Amino acid sequence: MTPISGAAFAWAAVVKIPLVFAGLLVLIAFWTLVERRVAGFIQNRLGPNRVGPAGLLQPVADGLKNMFKEETLPPFADRFLFLLAPLMAFVPALITFAIVPVAAPLPTRWGLVGTAIADLPVGFLYILAISSLGVYGFTLAGWASNNKYSLLGGLRASAQMISYEVSMGLSAVAVLVLAGSITLGEIVQRQQQSTWFVIPLFFAFCLFLVAAFAETNRLPFDLPEAEAELIAGYHTEYSAMKFSMFYLAEYSNMVTASALMASLFFGGWDIPFTAWDDSAPWSFAKTAATFVSFWTKTLAFMFAYIWVRWTLPRFRFDQLMDLGWKVMLPIALAYVMVIGVAVWALEALGLPFGTRYALALGALNLVAAVALFWGLDRRRLIGGAGARARGPWRAPAAAAAAARTGGAD
Amino acid sequence: MAIGVKTVSRPAGDTSYVRASLKGLSLTFRHLFQKKWTMEYPEQTSDAEWSLSKRWRGTHRMAVDEHGKAKCVACGLCPQVCPANCIKLIPGEDEQGNRYPLVFEIDEFRCIFCGYCQEVCPEEAIHVGVHYENAEYTRDGFVYDLERLMRQTHEVSTLWDPSDPRGQ
16 A cells, blocks of 8 residues: 555645654643642552542543633743743754654555654754753743743753763764664654564663653753752743743653653564564554554653652752763763664675674673673762762761871881 | 861761761652551541540530520539630520520631630530631631531530540
């Protein structure tokens, strides 16, 4: 069956856009509930369970509340930017999802319909470009609020985004090298031909995971909105629906980052251990099954976001910058070199791309990952003040005593 | 290093980010399946592990004799002892010369729930109750008159346990 084209393509897009975005917004709304329930469970509480069966209508109640709350506009705020900022945060966060294929292509009477809204040829570049646009929203919100805490939050957001965008892009370069393409559709296909890229590129996955947490401003990297330090950072001055927009932006960033991790490293909509779903003839059953597969992976990552949030404490800002520039960036650069050389060597050896190729790279990654975690574990790469001190600290009295006995010898 | 910063070297296992993070993650994951301590309040008000103390001092209740009349003899000790001055008592006398309260009102907003009124009462008429659900739609509703105090059915406070008067 040929891919859909012409007027039918336009109509398919018109149908897909509201479908995907409505689905996304519903998922986000429910994920706010999941976050609160999981938070409760981790703290041995029940979490919100009053509105509707098992609290399922809580997002509706929250939504209504936010609609009818008073919108405040601080008198010294830059009015135009203040109103613009939530949109600037919200829109890029949502439209990033447009290129993620969520299932196998669906055959229809008019042709084969792709499940991404648009499988753009520039694929991953689009994601990098749009997702870093979102930070304008946070920075502008901080600036327009005319409030020192908000401004600090906005600045932190931009500094953090710039620092981690680099490592994120570099860790994804390895994926692009292996896939030989930057459209997400082909990256997924390539993984179906061999193995999921998490095996040959485990190391890149670790880097990508950390960078994705930082990019989405989630704990342990939620410096821009650190409640304890900055009250609420860039959205201190926002109320009602404008505040909700930031909230939705955060969660849709989370969805997109999870979907990306699933697509780049966990085979996207691929169903593991079977080749049934990999190729034509396409059918509705295949689309449905792969849809479930994709969302299982994505929701697992979204759960991990919550899980990590309620486990790890927040970084200090200098530690955040240290990690970004002094650890992640050099490691990511070195890793791109290593993978480049390894891929070149494997090509020179004439090994065809496939499972053995992937496992060979996987062995290399395993060595690198063990080395990295050994280094991290020994505090060679990041450490507290203790690790950075020249020698072990001794109490002044003990040191003086040691000096005296040393003198006596 | 900045001047005067005290740094202590510890074993890597104690301070490693990797091990500590993984340990933390496994801990929080185990918590997901542990017993939840939330008591779902309006449906459930007490359980085996938690209930109101018998010595809880809540809103008042007037004891009633076998004829359905208040036990109060309007001696005036409770308004006298009340540190918050929240009891209003106007005594009356019937044909046999028995004293009874014409007006007996307790302003629960002023009350500090010390329980002195119960302690001082010679007839064991006024009590503080083991009770906390007191919501009202108006402020006037918090001035309890005699009928209201007699109508209450909740348990009354055991100010102290006679076998353990010092509360040990």
